[in-house]
Amino acid sequence: MSFSTLKNPHLSEMKTDYLYHLNIDVTDTQNTSDIQQRFGDIKVICAGGTAQRMRDLAIYLQPIFGITGKPVDLCESGHRYAVFKVGQVLCVSHGVGSSTFSVVLHELLKLVRYAKCKDPVFVRIGTCGGLGIEPGTVVVSKDAYNGYLENVHEIPILGKRVERPASFPQDIIDDILKFGAQSNDGFAIISANTMSTDCFYEGQGRTDGAVCEYTDEDKMNFLKKAYGKGIRNIEMEATMFSSLTQLAGVKAASICVALINRLNGDQVSITMEQKKEFEQRPFVVVERYIKHLLNK
Amino acid sequence: MSFSTLKNPHLSEMKTDYLYHLNIDVTDTQNTSDIQQRFGDIKVICAGGTAQRMRDLAIYLQPIFGITGKPVDLCESGHRYAVFKVGQVLCVSHGVGSSTFSVVLHELLKLVRYAKCKDPVFVRIGTCGGLGIEPGTVVVSKDAYNGYLENVHEIPILGKRVERPASFPQDIIDDILKFGAQSNDGFAIISANTMSTDCFYEGQGRTDGAVCEYTDEDKMNFLKKAYGKGIRNIEMEATMFSSLTQLAGVKAASICVALINRLNGDQVSITMEQKKEFEQRPFVVVERYIKHLLNK
Numbered sequence: 151m152s153f154s155t156l157k158n159p160h161l162s163e164m165k166t167d168y169l170y171h172l173n174i175d176v177t178d179t180q181n182t183s184d185i186q187q188r189f190g191d192i193k194v195i196c197a198g199g200t201a202q203r204m205r206d207l208a209i210y211l212q213p214i215f216g217i218t219g220k221p222v223d224l225c226e227s228g229h230r231y232a233v234f235k236v237g238q239v240l241c242v243s244h245g246v247g248s249s250t251f252s253v254v255l256h257e258l259l260k261l262v263r264y265a266k267c268k269d270p271v272f273v274r275i276g277t278c279g280g281l282g283i284e285p286g287t288v289v290v291s292k293d294a295y296n297g298y299l300e301n302v303h304e305i306p307i308l309g310k311r312v313e314r315p316a317s318f319p320q321d322i323i324d325d326i327l328k329f330g331a332q333s334n335d336g337f338a339i340i341s342a343n344t345m346s347t348d349c350f351y352e353g354q355g356r357t358d359g360a361v362c363e364y365t366d367e368d369k370m371n372f373l374k375k376a377y378g379k380g381i382r383n384i385e386m387e388a389t390m391f392s393s394l395t396q397l398a399g400v401k402a403a404s405i406c407v408a409l410i411n412r413l414n415g416d417q418v419s420i421t422m423e424q425k426k427e428f429e430q431r432p433f434v435v436v437e438r439y440i441k442h443l444l445n446k
Numbered sequence: 447m448s449f450s451t452l453k454n455p456h457l458s459e460m461k462t463d464y465l466y467h468l469n470i471d472v473t474d475t476q477n478t479s480d481i482q483q484r485f486g487d488i489k490v491i492c493a494g495g496t497a498q499r500m501r502d503l504a505i506y507l508q509p510i511f512g513i514t515g516k517p518v519d520l521c522e523s524g525h526r527y528a529v530f531k532v533g534q535v536l537c538v539s540h541g542v543g544s545s546t547f548s549v550v551l552h553e554l555l556k557l558v559r560y561a562k563c564k565d566p567v568f569v570r571i572g573t574c575g576g577l578g579i580e581p582g583t584v585v586v587s588k589d590a591y592n593g594y595l596e597n598v599h600e601i602p603i604l605g606k607r608v609e610r611p612a613s614f615p616q617d618i619i620d621d622i623l624k625f626g627a628q629s630n631d632g633f634a635i636i637s638a639n640t641m642s643t644d645c646f647y648e649g650q651g652r653t654d655g656a657v658c659e660y661t662d663e664d665k666m667n668f669l670k671k672a673y674g675k676g677i678r679n680i681e682m683e684a685t686m687f688s689s690l691t692q693l694a695g696v697k698a699a700s701i702c703v704a705l706i707n708r709l710n711g712d713q714v715s716i717t718m719e720q721k722k723e724f725e726q727r728p729f730v731v732v733e734r735y736i737k738h739l740l741n742k
Contacts, residue, residue, distance in 0.1 A: 252543075308667075353601065
């Protein structure tokens with residue numbers, strides 16, 4: 151990835167840039183040596199929903215780099231996203247869903263550009279609903295479907311409906327499955343299609359939101375139709391994430407653990423202990439994948 | 447607002463409910479006396495982007511109720527949204543954009559239902575981009591437009607495109623302008639239409655994102671078209687927020703301060719001190735409006 155690959159010709163005309171939501175000032179876009187010094191060694195950007203989980207991940211990854219101590223939130227002053235740097239990995243919180251993730255993703259893509267990072271890989275680590283799979287299964291996303299069950303990211307740009315491809319690169323999926331999983335892990339890891347919606351309740355066919363205007367039968371028909379398209383998990387980010395990274399020319403992957411099998415119900419009913427254990431599984435997988443990447 | 451007004455017949459069939467992202471357990475939906483005791487007195491739910499701003503708002507509102515001390519985050523264990531209760535007001539962080547806000551809004555609507563709150567008013571307090579208005583202007587939203595410049599909230603439900611009305615009730619707007627503003631405040635407050643998008647960069651016609659496939663001229667044409675529809679501010683929540691509250695049968699309002707005039711540029715360039723002062727303005731307005739509501 152180089153200066154020329156980000157698909158925005160306007161950036162080369164900007165003398166300064168302010169990554170507003172990260173509160174990072176790029177005072178001279180032609181000389182970004184300070185940004186390069188701070189972030190230039192980054193190989194992997196891990197993004198996940200909550201600040202706490204990303205802090206936990208940073209701590210979990212510290213031994214790879216022989217680092218100890220309390221991770222420092224580099225963007226605390228921005229008040230919106232938590233950013234921890236552990237060796238060559240950046241761990242960033244993105245909040246719930248595409249709207250909040252897309253904001254920080256645009257700014258992270260510009261950050262790795264200004265920092266002149268070499269072939270950075272973006273990996274989302276998260277939780278999701280499963281579709282016909284056991285809770286606790288880890289899903290590495292392949293094609294990402296929107297709430298219309300279409301394998302595209304739909305976005306209004308200048309008032310027009312734009313549809314963009316939304317798939318994750320197969321070579322990264324293969325590497326994650328090959329190097330991230332071990333046969334004695336005690337949990338299943340699969341590659342499958344993912345549905346993303348902007349609404350957790352109505353968008354995902356739940357009947358337990360504040361509003362619901364369909365029947366249980368309608369809902370089950372929808373979920374089965376999704377299953378028929380090879381969709382095995384449902385979350386709120388993969389279509390936007392795969393689409394924007396694809397367009398920006400960077401590699402990306404999504405590794406999520408299912409907390410529930412939506413064919414059996416809507417409410418998350420596992421215990422807090424189970425949830426904690428399940429949430430650890432993508433950590434285990436991504437840690438091994440990162441080690442593989444660094445040793446290449 | 448009563449049990450019957452939330453538009454979801456399934457809720458009355460649920461014996462228990464778990465407000466997952468708030469980590470609030472409703473152990474018996476037929477007997478919610480504990481929830482009523484904790485939240486039943488709530489008249490106003492203020493929601494805003496960051497946890498810190500909502501904490502600041504809680505502190506700002508304390509004198510109304512003669513309360514002092516450090517506000518406690520009631521939903522810290524959920525790790526996603528911060529919730530502070532100050533007297534009859536709940537101050538809740540919703541993150542950036544509709545995806546994250548809709549999740550907590552569904553759960554808050556169910557919470558006030560279980561708590562049997564009487565006619566609660568939901569008020570979003572935020573920052574936004576302005577359109578043809580001076581930075582620092584406070585905008586009370588009227589009709590909410592999506593990124594296609596349509597005055598509807600578009601949402602995929604069970605794979606189908608659903609369009610819902612997206613306007614804020616005029617009586618609340620009138621009250622906020624009448625009781626929230628004072629002639630010597632030193633800033634303008636207006637009622638106008640609002641555009642909301644799920645993407646801060648391409649969705650709002652910015653040219654400074656990681657990706658941009660249009661020209662400055664295209665962008666200005668789009669912004670002028672929006673201006674022609676009476677849109678004076680742009681943010682990421684109003685269409686979903688007005689639509690879902692309208693459908694759920696609760697009153698709502700959006701009070702946002704503009705940090706920038708988008709007709710003059712894309713980057714936020716005010717100082718941190720100015721930003722702090724601007725962000726205080728919706729606090730001033732909502733505090734007076736809340737006092738009015740409580741004295742009614």
